[in-house]
Amino acid sequence: MKKFFFCAVFLLMLSAANDVSAQSSVDHSRYHCIYKYTRSCEEAGQSQPHDLYLMLQVGHNVTSCMDYALYQLDSVNHAPTSTNEEKEQKWRAYLQNADFFDPVVQRPIGGDMTVYDQLAVEQYRYNEPLSALMWEMGEATDSIAGYLCQEAFCDYGGHRWRVMFAPEIAVDAGPWKLCGLPGMVMRAEAADKSHVFELISLQQSSAGIYQPETKSTIATARDEFVKNKNIYEQNPDAFMSQLSMEAIREVTVIEGQMLINGVHFRKSPFRCAALER
Template sequence: METIKLTSLILFLGMASHVMGQGVSTSTDEYECIYEYHVKNTKGSSDATSTILQIGRNAAMFSDYTAFQKDSAIACKAPESDIQKFNTQEMRNDMFFDQSVSQNVPKGKMTVYSVITPNYYSYTETASPINWSFAEEEDTICGYTCQKAMGEYGGRTWTVWYSTEIPVSFGPWKLCGLPGLVLAANDSEGIHQFKAITFRKSNMPMNMKPYANIVKTSREQFIKAKNKFEENPMGNIPTESISEMTIENYEDGGHSALVNGVVLRMRPNGYVPLELK
């Protein structure tokens, strides 16, 4: 774990900030928090992947860590071989967290980008969609003292641990709107869990609009369509929407399927939605 002096953190967070609009990138992200995301799959075991929250002066971006690595390699003009390596990792990651969430973008809102192969979608909702209740309990995560809060969202009841020592209202996925950074969260059934493993300074650019050719929709329409699609991804793609289907073969015998250039993730251990409704 990388330690950050609390004084410098508070000074930065207290500085005046510019207003960001949708699709605008910050020149630098001052901090980033990496979370391990665990989910109990339909086969009774647990799957895991890494995710990241990039924290700017008045906005944050939550995404899959493999996507962040690829974007970072591109931004740093890394060798093409390195970029291709991260691209392959992203395509082959069955547990890829396919929701990118821009918090407080546009101001007072939250924008979600996701995919139902072969299309990318986006929708907006309030920046603080959860009404939190508070408890007196404390815990320590990543070296920071945390307080407990509970709230309901999307058909699940969440318990989170947030630290006022990091006074920003952001957190993993959509679990935000508290007087400190959310460092851990789990739903009441013990199916989904986020836990911070690293909090550090960063100077990487934050891409606030990660996909091209986005279909705008509502949250309700997207959740209903996404959960139905993931029951049988291959069977639920309308035939008329397929213009091209390709297979990427790898040296170890594995492969990835793409429909119109968009990865089709089959998720061998099943799909367990974060939002039930």
């Protein structure tokens, strides 16, 4: 019965996802770039580094950065040859992944950013100008993955960022929001080393890039969203206790994982340093 219930719910959600995403292709990739994202988290009273992995797709007209597990799920869901069993397997893996990088950052190359992110039981989106990142060129150079890289700095989100970018890869792309330079960002780190993005794989690709927005996404402003997101991540239970009952429209439990309003409700197992303020 449990297996049947999961499959029935999965097929209903898959059908809804197909309705939303059928016309959602926005570009095709030129490059697939996998970054290791290391952040400082508090565990058992001590600061410990924890790793996540991100996928940056660099298309002809659009770039898109997201958690690697979400990219894998999207890829299977959009592949015409994928079976329901393969989609269910990826969906199960996605649900069991408690430590997760929520924001999806998508933008026209050279244009402003649109960020899609989750807060508690809702999905939000906000726009942010590329001018929010005011880069200063440094003097240091280095070789990363066989590419000569140049140093640059910016102050963003409460951190002083140092990046190394590769002018030879002439796209203004990078992990998360760290973009807008005359070359791909290969490494980025906050001055206090609390957040580090490091390229571990760069490959040519022609895979599709898909629009993450759904009909239930709520438009908001960047500063308001980031403030509330940081409050939530410091104390998810207290944040949830303040929500009105009207905010919870639908609850589904699948193998111990909760979806509220169709959003996978996760609480990070660690308390981590804020990525932006």
